[in-house]
Amino acid sequence: MRDDYAAFTARDAEILAIGPDGPNAYRRYWESEKLPFIGLPDPKHTVADVYNQQVNLWKLGRMPALLVLDKGGIIQYEHYGDDMKDIPENKVVLDILDKLNNAGSQ
Amino acid sequence: MKVDIALGKQAPDFVLNDLTGQSVRLSDYKGKKHLVLAFLRGFM
Numbered sequence: 001m002r003d004d005y006a007a008f009t010a011r012d013a014e015i016l017a018i019g020p021d022g023p024n025a026y027r028r029y030w031e032s033e034k035l036p037f038i039g040l041p042d043p044k045h046t047v048a049d050v051y052n053q054q055v056n057l058w059k060l061g062r063m064p065a066l067l068v069l070d071k072g073g074i075i076q077y078e079h080y081g082d083d084m085k086d087i088p089e090n091k092v093v094l095d096i097l098d099k100l101n102n103a104g105s106q
Numbered sequence: 107m108k109v110d111i112a113l114g115k116q117a118p119d120f121v122l123n124d125l126t127g128q129s130v131r132l133s134d135y136k137g138k139k140h141l142v143l144a145f146l147r148g149f150m
Contacts, residue, residue, distance in 0.1 A: 001144065014139045016130065018122065019146035027125050040122040040130060047120045048145055051111055065145040069117045073136050078113065087144075097140055 004090045005036045011097040012071075018042050068093060070100050117143075 001008075001015060008015055015037035019026060026041040042048055051065070064087050068077035077096050079088045111117075121131040135141055 008142065012140055013142055014135060015142045015144060016132075017144045017146055023123070023125065030125055038130060039125050041125070042122055047122060050118050050120065051143075051145065064147050065143075067111075067117065067141075067143040067145075069132075069141040069143065071135075071137055071140055073117050073119075073133065073141075075111065075113055075115050075117050078111065081147075093142060100140055 001037070001090060002033065002035055004094070007090070007094055008037075008097070011094065011101060013068075013097050014038065016040055018047055020045055020048065066093070068096050068100075076100060117141075 005015065017035070017037055018040045019042060021029070021041060022043045023041045026039055029035075030039050040047075051067070063083065064081040066077075066079045066081075066088055067075055070076050077093070081087060117132065119131065119133045121129050124130050132141070
């Protein structure tokens with residue numbers, strides 16, 4: 001996602017990366033990886049829990065999940081990973097953003 | 107809290123601090139940006 005960040009911002013999208021680690025671990029990772037998007041430590045899992053309680057997918061631990069919201073905050077896409085590497089390709093997400101931009105050009 | 111996380115539903119608002127300590131609220135982006143919410147597994 002880092003390498004394609006410009007492609008996301010060009011589509012009028014921001015990336016919020018929410019993770020279970022504490023701020024210090026987070027910052028170290030962000031600096032070592034030079035990640036350009038917004039990192040949000042959620043060590044108490046408050047947001048992760050709200051976003052996943054109902055789907056109840058955390059039985060086996062925390063799996064990656066990805067949601068796309070339109071500018072109105074409506075969920076347009078969601079993907080809950082089955083394992084650590086199960087993350088949708090950037091192209092999938094970029095296509096969704098293209099569709100949102102084409103649909104919402106009023 | 108029961109929240110319906112489903113396609114076509116409003117995403118529940120939240121606020122978290124970013125790595126510089128600034129608070130980031132989901133609804134701050136409303137009307138401005140599409141958002142990609144990536145829930146990470148963790149770095150360790």
